[in-house]
Amino acid sequence: MQYISTRGDAPTLNFEEVVLTGLARDGGLYVPKTWPQMSPEDIRGLAGKSYAEVACQVLLPFVEDSISESDFREMTEKAYGSFSHKAVVPLSQLSENDFLMELYHGPTLAFKDVALQLLGLLYDHLLGRQGKKVTIVGATSGDTGSAAIEATRGRDAVDIFIMHPKGRVSDVQRRQMTTVLDANVHNIAIEGDFDDCQALVKAMFNDHDFRDEYGVSAVNSINWARVMAQIVYYFTTAVSLGAPDRKVAFSVPSGNFGDIYAGYCAQKMGLPIEQLIVATNRNDILSRFFNTGEYRKEGVNPTISPSMDIQVSSNFERLLFDLCAQDGEKVKSLMKDLDEKDGFAVDMKQLNQIIFSAGACNEEETLATIKETLEKSAKLVDPHTAVGLKVAADCKKSKEVPMVTLSTAHPAKFPAAVEKATGIYPDLPPHMAGLFDREEKLDVLPNDIQAVQSYIRERSRIK
Ligand SMILES: *Cc1c(COP(=O)(O)O)cnc(C)c1O
Numbered sequence: 001m002q003y004i005s006t007r008g009d010a011p012t013l014n015f016e017e018v019v020l021t022g023l024a025r026d027g028g029l030y031v032p033k034t035w036p037q038m039s040p041e042d043i044r045g046l047a048g049k050s051y052a053e054v055a056c057q058v059l060l061p062f063v064e065d066s067i068s069e070s071d072f073r074e075m076t077e078k079a080y081g082s083f084s085h086k087a088v089v090p091l092s093q094l095s096e097n098d099f100l101m102e103l104y105h106g107p108t109l110a111f112k113d114v115a116l117q118l119l120g121l122l123y124d125h126l127l128g129r130q131g132k133k134v135t136i137v138g139a140t141s142g143d144t145g146s147a148a149i150e151a152t153r154g155r156d157a158v159d160i161f162i163m164h165p166k167g168r169v170s171d172v173q174r175r176q177m178t179t180v181l182d183a184n185v186h187n188i189a190i191e192g193d194f195d196d197c198q199a200l201v202k203a204m205f206n207d208h209d210f211r212d213e214y215g216v217s218a219v220n221s222i223n224w225a226r227v228m229a230q231i232v233y234y235f236t237t238a239v240s241l242g243a244p245d246r247k248v249a250f251s252v253p254s255g256n257f258g259d260i261y262a263g264y265c266a267q268k269m270g271l272p273i274e275q276l277i278v279a280t281n282r283n284d285i286l287s288r289f290f291n292t293g294e295y296r297k298e299g300v301n302p303t304i305s306p307s308m309d310i311q312v313s314s315n316f317e318r319l320l321f322d323l324c325a326q327d328g329e330k331v332k333s334l335m336k337d338l339d340e341k342d343g344f345a346v347d348m349k350q351l352n353q354i355i356f357s358a359g360a361c362n363e364e365e366t367l368a369t370i371k372e373t374l375e376k377s378a379k380l381v382d383p384h385t386a387v388g389l390k391v392a393a394d395c396k397k398s399k400e401v402p403m404v405t406l407s408t409a410h411p412a413k414f415p416a417a418v419e420k421a422t423g424i425y426p427d428l429p430p431h432m433a434g435l436f437d438r439e440e441k442l443d444v445l446p447n448d449i450q451a452v453q454s455y456i457r458e459r460s461r462i463k
Pocket of ligand 1: 143257260307409
């Protein structure tokens with residue numbers, strides 16, 4: 001598979017190069033040049049297979065120029081063997097035609113593990129055979145950081161630097177990152193918000209000397225492998241609900257637009273999806289876009305679903321590339337307007353041809369939905385999942401089509417909000433007991449690219 005940049009001005013790469021590179025040199029994101037197709041028979045054939053086997057089958061066309069089928073199968077088996085539920089991504093039923101896709105059974109209790117457990121093994125495989133090292137730099141609104149650290153801790157070929165917005169992640173989220181004391185793990189609390197952290201990552205990628213000297217690589221969902229791994233659960237879930245002979249709708253709690261973009265990719269590969277619902281909290285740039293055609297920055301408000309407190313969604317550029325008929329120049333000029341004029345608009349006619357719907361959910365509605373879901377379905381959900389459930393109910397087009405809300409985090413990751421809504425304090429699973437007694441290691445830095453780069457220079461093992 002060849003990969004091209006959304007801004008049309010960077011070299012075409014193969015899978016191996018795309019994984020190790022992350023952001024394209026023209027500032028764009030890599031997308032597959034063509035989309036592998038799954039026929040209805042292919043999709044039917046996935047029924048009854050293990051999650052790891054479906055992952056191998058669905059993803060092989062994206063990786064096979066760089067990794068053999070038997071090596072890749074070994075990786076998917078190992079990656080998904082680390083999940084605490086045998087089904088890896090089990091489905092639970094809330095009411096007759098409403099379901100939850102439980103994405104939180106990985107080691108750090110959020111859906112980010114599904115992609116990062118695989119990405120960690122891809123790094124091991126690709127770096128190991130080249131004898132290369134990389135410096136991973138990442139920004140996290142809370143969950144990517146711990147999942148990436150868990151997937152790469154203790155590795156000789158990887159130094160990992162994770163920036164989170166100081167004071168804006170939950171205590172559980174912070175401690176999951178800062179109590180990992182391996183020498184290759186570096187946690188930085190940035191005096192700023194998540195968008196500042198994300199901008200620092202982009203600035204390091206755009207500093208080509210720095211990037212080349214330290215072999216900078218990305219674990220954020222700007223890395224194609226992250227999005228790719230997330231395509232799999234749309235297939236496994238839809239098949240368990242009757243695909244390809246029955247359509248399914250998905251509601252996706254969204255921030256950086258990586259998770260829902262993977263659903264869009266599944267549809268491009270042939271999965272019959274009725275509706276993809278973009279669910280946001282009050283940081284609603286995506287919801288406003290899909291309802292008005294205007295993409296405009298408005299500042300970030302902290303919420304009880306902090307992993308979605310994002311103003312600019314990096315993966316959105318991948319969809320924009322399609323909306324611009326794959327014209328990289330057009331994308332470049334719209335992204336320039338976003339930088340210089342804080343926004344841009346696209347033609348609603350184009351937007352109406354795609355399958356997205358969108359809505360936003362405020363703080364009171366989030367708490368009320370957690371309470372209602374417990375009362376009506378005896379299920380405790382986290383605040384991000386609650387946002388997905390509320391917007392699913394608001395935007396659902398058809399009662400006959402099964403509606404699957406992606407449950408993106410375990411309720412114990414956000415105990416304060418869950419307790420406020422229900423009076424129940426959700427306990428951490430046994431493997432995380434003691435999290436609050438462990439030693440923490442982190443450094444605080446200003447929102448300043450020079451400061452962050454010198455911090456990395458001093459600590460990197462690539463010299
Ligand atoms: C990251 C995250 C999201 C948002 O996912 P995107 O791919 O950034 O849209 C939603 N919920 C939780 C719990 C997350 O960690």
